[in-house]
Amino acid sequence: MSIFWTDKRTDLSGSRWEVWERYYQDTMDWPAFKSKVIEFNPSLNNDSRWLFVKGWIYYMPIKQQPTTPEPPSPEIDFDDVKVRSRLIQQLLKMDEKYTGVPDGILKESSLIVISQYEGIKTNWTSEQKAIGFIQLKAKEQHIETGELDGYWGPQTEYAAELLYQILTKGKTEEHWRPEEINEQPSISWPKQYSEAFYSFFGEKGKNLSYLTPPYPHFLSWNTAQQAKKIQCHKKVKESLEKILVTVREHYGLEEIKKMRLDRWGGCFNDRSIRGGSKPSMHSWGIAMDYDPSNNKLRWGRDRAQFAKPEYNKWWQIWEQEGWVSLGRQRNFDWMHVQAARIY
Numbered sequence: 557m558s559i560f561w562t563d564k565r566t567d568l569s570g571s572r573w574e575v576w577e578r579y580y581q582d583t584m585d586w587p588a589f590k591s592k593v594i595e596f597n598p599s600l601n602n603d604s605r606w607l608f609v610k611g612w613i614y615y616m617p618i619k620q621q622p623t624t625p626e627p628p629s630p631e632i633d634f635d636d637v638k639v640r641s642r643l644i645q646q647l648l649k650m651d652e653k654y655t656g657v658p659d660g661i662l663k664e665s666s667l668i669v670i671s672q673y674e675g676i677k678t679n680w681t682s683e684q685k686a687i688g689f690i691q692l693k694a695k696e697q698h699i700e701t702g703e704l705d706g707y708w709g710p711q712t713e714y715a716a717e718l719l720y721q722i723l724t725k726g727k728t729e730e731h732w733r734p735e736e737i738n739e740q741p742s743i744s745w746p747k748q749y750s751e752a753f754y755s756f757f758g759e760k761g762k763n764l765s766y767l768t769p770p771y772p773h774f775l776s777w778n779t780a781q782q783a784k785k786i787q788c789h790k791k792v793k794e795s796l797e798k799i800l801v802t803v804r805e806h807y808g809l810e811e812i813k814k815m816r817l818d819r820w821g822g823c824f825n826d827r828s829i830r831g832g833s834k835p836s837m838h839s840w841g842i843a844m845d846y847d848p849s850n851n852k853l854r855w856g857r858d859r860a861q862f863a864k865p866e867y868n869k870w871w872q873i874w875e876q877e878g879w880v881s882l883g884r885q886r887n888f889d890w891m892h893v894q895a896a897r898i899y
Contacts, residue, residue, distance in 0.1 A: 634716045635849065643716060644670075644686055646723050647693045662686060680706050690716050697722060700827055709777035710821055710848040710891065714830045744878025748837060748896040757789060760839040761826045765790040767797055771804040771812055773820040776848050787824040789841040792895045795877045796844070802873050816861070817870065821845025821891055843894035851883070851890035860890035 634640055638660030645666065648654035653669050667682050670689045680688060684706025691701040694715035701715045746752040757763070766785045773783040788796055803817060812818050824841035828834060830853055837843035850861035857863035862870070862883055871881050874893050883890030885898055 634713050640686065640690065640716065643720055643723070644689055647689070647719070650723075675704050677706070687712060690719065694719055702825060702827060707775075707777040710845065710853065711825075711827070711830065712777075713848075714853060745842075745880075745895045745897055748894070748898060749834065753896060757791065757840050757842065760835050761824075763790050764788065764824060764841050765793045767793050769820075770797065770801045771809060772818055774818055776819045776821045776845075779819065783820055786820075786844075787841060789824075789895075792842050795879070795895065799873055799877050799879070803870065806869060806873065815867070815870075816847040816850065819847040819849075821848040837894040837896055842896060843892060845891045846893075848891045853889050853891075855890060856887045857883070857890075862890040 634643075641662040642658045642660040644662060645654050645656070645658035645660075648666060648669065649658065654666060662682075667685055670676055670685050671678060673689060673692055675692050676685050676688050687708050688704060688706035691704050691706070691712055694701045694712075695704070697719065699715045699718050700711065702709070702711045746756050764787055766787055769783065769786055773786070775781045775783060786796070803812065807815065807817065821844075822838065823844050825836070825838040827836050827839060829836045838845075847861060852860075860883060861867070862881075871884055871893075874881065875884075877895075879893050879895050880898055881890070882888060882892045882894070882898070
């Protein structure tokens with residue numbers, strides 16, 4: 557059930573149709589409803605005749621046209637609190653715990669309902685409860701978010717994107733993440749997922765050590781909290797410390813703060829890569845993320861802050877130690893740098 561050529565709802569994908577149908581029933585906004593359908597299949601155009609009767613759609617095309625492939629979904633800015641709130645309202649609606657029109661204004665009554673979900677802590681702020689609810693619903697869909705902590709970070713943002721895709725399309729989009737490419741000679745660190753890699757670093761989550769950062773690092777999702785220690789693989793500790801000392805000496809604390817080189821997104825985190833099934837380099841504690849909100853996973857050099865020329869020295873400092881920037885190598889995930897080659 558999803559797109560319709562006759563008065564029979566067959567051979568159509570259920571989730572998308574059901575979401576559209578709920579949208580129309582809630583808003584009674586027929587032009588917006590038509591727009592959503594036409595966006596999905598442009599061959600169903602405004603010049604054709606439409607009829608909506610008692611929950612059924614009748615579509616009578618004036619002229620059959622070839623079906624156009626579905627366009628990619630527009631990017632949704634989940635940094636916008638209203639966008640997040642609208643997603644939460646839609647998720648509550650799916651649980652039959654919200655009856656209004658999703659308007660992006662999260663009221664106290666909705667927060668009271670959210671507080672009743674298992675895993676949402678009573679001493680959390682309203683914002684933490686809202687974010688925690690997104691994390692909770694993502695986990696129900698087997699989408700990894702990391703710890704259920706009520707903080708907005710890159711993993712939670714990515715989970716929100718997938719939830720949005722499920723709500724609007726009934727499934728997540730096939731991920732565009734690049735695959736491994738041509739082999740090149742080793743510089744310093746072994747190639748990720750290679751036999752040499754497993755031999756050198758061992759089992760993920762093991763052989764970890766703690767490093768005191770040589771300049772202040774603050775959690776990107778909670779900038780009031782300073783990271784006193786960085787947990788990393790013991791084999792990269794010396795290299796990582798050398799890099800951060802060089803960053804401090806080159807930039808100084810004032811410039812580091814100005815360039816947001818102190819907005820830290822994490823190191824060790826035993827999880828899969830976002831949009832994939834393989835374990836992340838973070839699972840070995842050999843990757844670092846910086847300033848995720850300005851260097852998002854899908855952003856290329858046209859949008860990512862770290863792609864600007866003023867950050868060239870920052871990357872050169874890492875590259876002198878053999879660390880690899882996914883942004884510089886593959887033009888995505890500019891927040892990320894790792895002690896493993898990708899080709």
